[in-house]
Structure formats: structure tokens, C-alpha cells
Amino acid sequence: MDGLFLGPKRSYEDFKKQIPxxxxxxxxxxxxxxxxxxxxxxxxxxxxxxxFGKSLSFRWFADLEPGNDSIIVKVQRDRKEPFQTITVTSETKMDELKGMILDAYNTIH
Structure with missing residues (x-):
């Protein structure tokens, strides 16, 4: 049945071809x-x-969308809170972003 209506599931190997x-x-x-x-x-x-989410409930904690020269990262801690949007470039320091992602991951039950 896989792919009958929506096509085969995309892989990261296929997806990364569209990342600048x-x-x-x-x-x-x-x-x-x-x-x-x-x-x-x-x-x-x-x-x-x-x-990215946690397996059983697939509650998402991070959403990455590549652009031409940046990445739009959305981080969600809880469904009741609005997600945070961060624009990341090659110059961005990752420590704060990684801390936000880790916090969101740990918050999901």
C-alpha cells in the first residue's frame, strides 16, 4: 500500500539534494x-x-526548512505554547538553538 495515494516516502538522501x-x-x-x-x-x-518528533505520539519538537541562504527552524515545547521561529545562517552560533531544541525534546512526554 505504501505509495498508493501519496507516493513513496521521501528519504533524507533525496531531500538533501534540494538544500543549497x-x-x-x-x-x-x-x-x-x-x-x-x-x-x-x-x-x-x-x-x-x-x-522531528518523538516516536509514539509524533509530537514534534523541531521543524527545519532550508531556504536559499538560511534555515527556518521552528521549535515547539508544548502544544499549548506558540512555537518559536529562528532563522539560522552559516554564521549563527548553535549553542542557544541546540539548548532550545533539547528543552523542547525533553518537555514532550
Missing amino acids: VSIFPVFDSIRQYCMSLGNNAVEDVRAHRIV
């Missing part, structure tokens, strides 16, 4: 960080972005 070379290292670094947070961290590769 200038921001690919930063994008890939954030992706690897999200996946390293725990065994239950999962990624959902969509048409124009990648969403």
Missing part, C-alpha cells in the same frame, strides 16, 4: 543533533522541510 550547498553543513549538523537526542527521536521528511 552554502547552508548544507549547518542543516546537516542540526539534523544530526536532533536525531542524537534519543532512540525515540524520529524524522519525517516532507516536501520542503524535515520535522
Whole structure:
């Protein structure tokens, strides 16, 4: 049944072809960080972005969308709180962003 209506699920290998070379290292670094947070961290590769959540409930904690020279990162701690949007470039220091992502990941139950 896979792919009957929506087509086959996209892989990161396919998705990364659309990420501009200038921001690919930063994008890939954030992706690897999200996946390293725990065994239950999962990624959902969509048409124009990648969403990270926890497996069973797939409550998302990070959403990465590459642009021409930046990445729009949305971080959500709780459904009742609005998500935070951060524009990341190759010049952005990652410590604060990683802290926000870790906090959101740990908040989801």
C-alpha cells in the first residue's frame, strides 16, 4: 500500500539534494543533533522541510526548512505554547538553538 495515494516516502538522501550547498553543513549538523537526542527521536521528511518528533505520539519538537541562504527552524515545547521561529545562517552560533531544541525534546512526554 505504501505509495498508493501519496507516493513513496521521501528519504533524507533525496531531500538533501534540494538544500543549497552554502547552508548544507549547518542543516546537516542540526539534523544530526536532533536525531542524537534519543532512540525515540524520529524524522519525517516532507516536501520542503524535515520535522522531528518523538516516536509514539509524533509530537514534534523541531521543524527545519532550508531556504536559499538560511534555515527556518521552528521549535515547539508544548502544544499549548506558540512555537518559536529562528532563522539560522552559516554564521549563527548553535549553542542557544541546540539548548532550545533539547528543552523542547525533553518537555514532550
